[in-house]
Amino acid sequence: MSVPAVSFEFFPPKSLQGSFRLWESVRALAPLAPEWVSVTYGAGGSTRKLTREAVAAIGGEFGLRTAGHLTCVDASREETLEVAEGFRAAGVTDIVALRGDPPEGADAFRPHPDGFRDSVELVGALADRGFRVRVGAYPDPHPEARSADADVAWLKRKIDAGACEAVTQFFFDPEVFLRFRDRCAAAGIAAPIVPGLLPVENWGKTRSFAARCGAVIPDDLAIAFDVAERDGRADLFAVAQAAELADRLVEEGCGHLHFYTLNRPDLTRDVCAALGRVPAAPLSAVA
Template identity: 60%
Template sequence: MTTPRISFEFFPPQSLDASFRLWDTVRELAPLDPSFVSVTYGAGGTTRDLTHEAVGTIHRNYGLNVAAHLTCVEASREETLEIARGYAKQGVREIVALRGDAPKGAERFTPHPEGFANSLELIEALAGEGFDIRVGAYPEPHPDAADTAADVAWLKRKVDAGATSAITQFFFEPDTFFRFRDACEKAGIDVPIIPGILPIENWDGVKRFARRCGTQVPAWLDDAYAKAKRDDREDLLSTALCTELCSELIDGGVEDLHFYTLNKPALTRVVAHALGITPQIQLRDVA
């Protein structure tokens, strides 16, 4: 089995305890030599300053290639571009450009009167600023999309606007990704499409998350976790399932995997080790 390139997603802390968790997670996963790490941006732009601070600290203190999430929500065009230019001043040249979720309490995304109307406008503007732009992709229909064909067509427009790679929403079965990848190739999308992997730390929480973002939960998986919970073997099942999913993706030609860590490094680290990825010891660590 070919050893894949890996990357990680973190989210910015909103409390002292959460801050310790983030830095512990970065410290544990950084030695696995990720090709990049991303830092999320809260719904409605709620973590804007925290995201900016986390991006700068990770880039500066750990020397990692950081892709900062940036959305269109509740900010003017100039405010959004000023955030991006602030990243550039820190040496961060990658952006994960997203439309963003509606602010808390709102049912649908509504553009700021002076803001970007959608992710296409944001991508075009960031491309004009010289950023390397990653975008989201949806192997199963986005809640606001009619079907997968509509998602593929929208992804093609994002690539045409300047996106250089895409990271998918998480999914549970490899064929879900392979079908989407085939549809993207047929549509002429020629940028890397990186599967997003969610190690399952808490099955009930993952099911709630899946319902919100339109990810289908296979019945066999729900049954497997019900049995594992009775036998107190949930961690073992999560490790086996995540490793098997990654292995099947690699066997199908996937070269990159993006792990949604939820700032919990243990399961991601174990799966990475099972895939043949081991910590890289830097000379400065042993000098």
């Protein structure tokens, strides 16, 4: 079995303790030579400055190709593109473009009167300015999607607008991803679709997060996680489950896997080790 390429998602710190956690997470995973890493963007741009600072620091200190997340929530076009140009000024030309979740307290996304109406418009504007744009994709239907086919059609619009690659929301059933990939190919989507994996660091929080974003947890897997938690084997089972899922995806031709690290690198590092992705240099050699 070939060893897959990997990429990692981090989120910006909101405290001194969070800064240490982010830095240690990047330090732990950088030796695995990821294709790129990304830093998320808070709801309504709440971490705008922190995200820019984090992507600049990670790229400068570790020499990693770094992408900043960018949404079009609660911001005008001018404000949104100003953030993008801030990334460029920091040496970052890769952007993960997302519509973004509604601000806290809002029941639905509503475009800013002077803002981008949706992620397709945002992708087009960024691509026109020479950014390398990645977008989200949803193997399990997005909570707002009318159907699974609607998710495929929306992804095609984003790719046609200039996105070079898609990264999926996390999922737990490999068949869900493989069927989604087949539907995308049938729809004429030729851009790479990278499966997103979430090693389960906290089972309770993962269940809640999955419910909000529409990621389906198979019943037998939920039972197995409950048993593993009861028996004190949660981390061991989480690594085994994620490694088994990743292994199946690689067998089916996925040459690149994206990991949602939650700034807790241990499980992700263990899954990568199980796949044969070993450090390219000793950890001590990484700045």
